[in-house]
Amino acid sequence: MTRGFFNVPKAVNEPVKGYTPGSPEREELLATYKTMFNSNIDVPMHINGEEIRTGNTRNITPPHDHQHIVGQYHIAEKKHIDKAITTALAAREAWSSVSWMERASIFLKAAELLAGPYRAKMNAATMIAQSKNVHQAEIDAACEMIDFFRFNVQYMTDIFKDQPASAPGIWNRVEYRPLEGFVYAISPFNFTSIAANLPASAALMGNVVVWKPSDHQAYSAQVIVDLFKEAGLPDGVINVVYGDPVMITDTVLSSPDFSGLHFTGSTFVFKELWKQIGNNIHTYKTYPRIVGETGGKDFIWAHNSANPLQVATAITRGAFEYQGQKCSAASRAYIPVSIWTDVRKHLEVQTSELKMGSPEDPSNFVNAVIHEGSFDKISKYIDAAKADSDAEVIIGGNHDKSKGYFIEPTVILAKSATYATMTTELFGPVITIYIYEDAEWESSLKLVDESTEYALTGAIFSTDRYIVEQASKALENAAGNFYINDKPTGAVVGQQPFGGARSSGTNDKAGSAQNLLRWTSVRLIKETFVSPQDYKYPFLG
Numbered sequence: 001m002t003r004g005f006f007n008v009p010k011a012v013n014e015p016v017k018g019y020t021p022g023s024p025e026r027e028e029l030l031a032t033y034k035t036m037f038n039s040n041i042d043v044p045m046h047i048n049g050e051e052i053r054t055g056n057t058r059n060i061t062p063p064h065d066h067q068h069i070v071g072q073y074h075i076a077e078k079k080h081i082d083k084a085i086t087t088a089l090a091a092r093e094a095w096s097s098v099s100w101m102e103r104a105s106i107f108l109k110a111a112e113l114l115a116g117p118y119r120a121k122m123n124a125a126t127m128i129a130q131s132k133n134v135h136q137a138e139i140d141a142a143c144e145m146i147d148f149f150r151f152n153v154q155y156m157t158d159i160f161k162d163q164p165a166s167a168p169g170i171w172n173r174v175e176y177r178p179l180e181g182f183v184y185a186i187s188p189f190n191f192t193s194i195a196a197n198l199p200a201s202a203a204l205m206g207n208v209v210v211w212k213p214s215d216h217q218a219y220s221a222q223v224i225v226d227l228f229k230e231a232g233l234p235d236g237v238i239n240v241v242y243g244d245p246v247m248i249t250d251t252v253l254s255s256p257d258f259s260g261l262h263f264t265g266s267t268f269v270f271k272e273l274w275k276q277i278g279n280n281i282h283t284y285k286t287y288p289r290i291v292g293e294t295g296g297k298d299f300i301w302a303h304n305s306a307n308p309l310q311v312a313t314a315i316t317r318g319a320f321e322y323q324g325q326k327c328s329a330a331s332r333a334y335i336p337v338s339i340w341t342d343v344r345k346h347l348e349v350q351t352s353e354l355k356m357g358s359p360e361d362p363s364n365f366v367n368a369v370i371h372e373g374s375f376d377k378i379s380k381y382i383d384a385a386k387a388d389s390d391a392e393v394i395i396g397g398n399h400d401k402s403k404g405y406f407i408e409p410t411v412i413l414a415k416s417a418t419y420a421t422m423t424t425e426l427f428g429p430v431i432t433i434y435i436y437e438d439a440e441w442e443s444s445l446k447l448v449d450e451s452t453e454y455a456l457t458g459a460i461f462s463t464d465r466y467i468v469e470q471a472s473k474a475l476e477n478a479a480g481n482f483y484i485n486d487k488p489t490g491a492v493v494g495q496q497p498f499g500g501a502r503s504s505g506t507n508d509k510a511g512s513a514q515n516l517l518r519w520t521s522v523r524l525i526k527e528t529f530v531s532p533q534d535y536k537y538p539f540l541g
């Protein structure tokens with residue numbers, strides 16, 4: 001029952017903790033890491049609040065220490081997916097009718113729990129099983145997830161306030177209903193916050209969800225489940241399943257009640273899912289919403305007016321933070337020949353200072369890539385570049401998977417702007433640089449715009465306002481998140497809503513009102529206070 005027009009607390013970004021040597025947060029996090037690293041976690045599926053253990057398990061191993069087992073997760077048979085769907089649908093009536101404030105309150109509570117007692121655990125799980133350093137875990141698993149919860153609550157109320165005008169004698173109202181059916185959330189390995197947000201944003205708007213996390217994020221997914229439970233999320237609202245993605249998806253997408261896909265992951269998988277939904281379209285009771293944020297081949301373009309140290313720093317941070325495993329990571333750069341010597345010198349200094357190893361040692365800037373498949377793919381491209389006459393590996397290039405999946409931050413110089421690593425998403429710590437003649441800066445912008453299928457993030461560097469304006473115009477469709485004199489990574493919820501177009505996704509902007517709107521189906525209600533009793537037009541007399 002609602003007896004007032006309540007305002008939600010004003011959303012503010014969660015401050016990023018420093019974890020400086022000797023700080024209490026550092027002590028707590030490293031102690032939590034040690035304990036969790038040395039214990040064995042058993043991750044069940046969660047259907048209707050029940051923990052489902054099938055006994056068919058896969059190991060969870062840290063990418064930086066792949067022979068060490070930190071736990072296992074249980075995988076589904078088809079009957080579990082069927083149950084997750086029926087359970088979600090059974091929970092729908094109560095969840096979709098409950099006051100929006102109750103839903104808001106659950107996610108605001110989750111934000112506060114994560115800012116406090118869950119912070120170290122969420123960060124440690126992300127460091128252990130996704131191989132993030134302290135800072136990368138903090139900005140993702142703690143701060144971005146908290147921000148998603150807080151800002152989405154505010155955006156939900158902003159949406160609800162958007163109401164139509166009413167002529168005298170009538171009252172028009174718009175009701176933001178959840179979708180009729182259930183939402184399928186599929187999340188990637190690389191951001192714990194995205195994994196939480198994909199099911200949570202739909203659930204906040206009153207939807208029920210079947211959530212399939214990435215196998216490589218199961219550890220922190222379990223912490224998210226615990227967090228939601230403690231925050232008071234009712235059973236059956238978000239049901240978590242693991243296992244063969246094809247079997248799970250075939251089962252989910254053949255349900256007539258499937259009403260929305262909230263996906264983040266690679267472009268190929270998303271396009272296949274879209275096709276499958278299209279093929280099944282006659283099965284569904286309603287047209288499913290399809291929201292997907294996918295791959296990128298994100299660029300840094302510099303003009304000769306740019307500051308070489310700033311360009312080099314953007315490359316170091318943009319390409320090598322979290323081993324380049326951000327969809328936003330800079331992986332191709334276009335540098336004018338006149339500043340290249342200076343940019344290169346700074347890059348060599350900065351990359352020589354980057355330490356690589358386990359995230360348990362906070363002085364390691366670079367950790368391991370997520371799994372062997374990814375390691376092998378990235379190494380293959382690096383080795384090909386070493387052998388190729390069209391390319392030269394000028395920094396890094398070594399890789400070793402004996403203990404963990406370690407790949408050195410690598411810089412490739414390409415003779416052609418369409419060289420393989422200039423156009424293919426590798427999702428690793430590799431950037432390829434193309435040097436252009438200063439006078440050809442306008443045609444180099446064309447290369448940036450036209451040489452890949454993606455349009456996720458990009459950055460331009462120049463101190464000349466006319467150039468900034470022209471480059472911004474020339475690249476207006478080349479990136480959904482466009483940065484001027486800054487690296488192309490590190491979007492903050494509430495400040496830089498995130499997403500790209502072309503093959504990079506539907507650009508519904510994670511952490512925004514636009515995204516939340518996709519999880520609603522608007523009902524317009526017109527109420528007439530005194531109903532007409534005469535059908536005749538006035539001109540009929």
Ligand SMILES: NC(=O)c1ccc[n+]([C@@H]2O[C@H](COP(=O)([O-])OP(=O)(O)OC[C@H]3O[C@@H](n4cnc5c(N)ncnc54)[C@H](O)[C@@H]3O)[C@@H](O)[C@H]2O)c1
Pocket residue numbers: 186187188189190191194212213214215245246249264265266267269272293294295296326327328425427456498499500504505
């Ligand atoms: N644009 C964004 O906001 C954004 C954010 C994070 C990651 N990404 C992209 O995600 C990719 C890296 O993440 P990843 O390796 O986890 O991606 P992925 O596509 O391999 O997996 C993503 C999810 O899809 C599932 N999946 C895989 N094959 C499937 C299939 N056939 N049917 C149904 N589900 C399937 C996986 O199990 C996982 O849960 C990169 O391409 C990156 O650019 C994009």
Ligand SMILES: N[C@@H](CCC=O)C(=O)O
Pocket residue numbers: 190191325326327328329488489490491492498
């Ligand atoms: N939103 C993040 C990227 C998420 C994808 O991996 C950023 O802006 O760096």
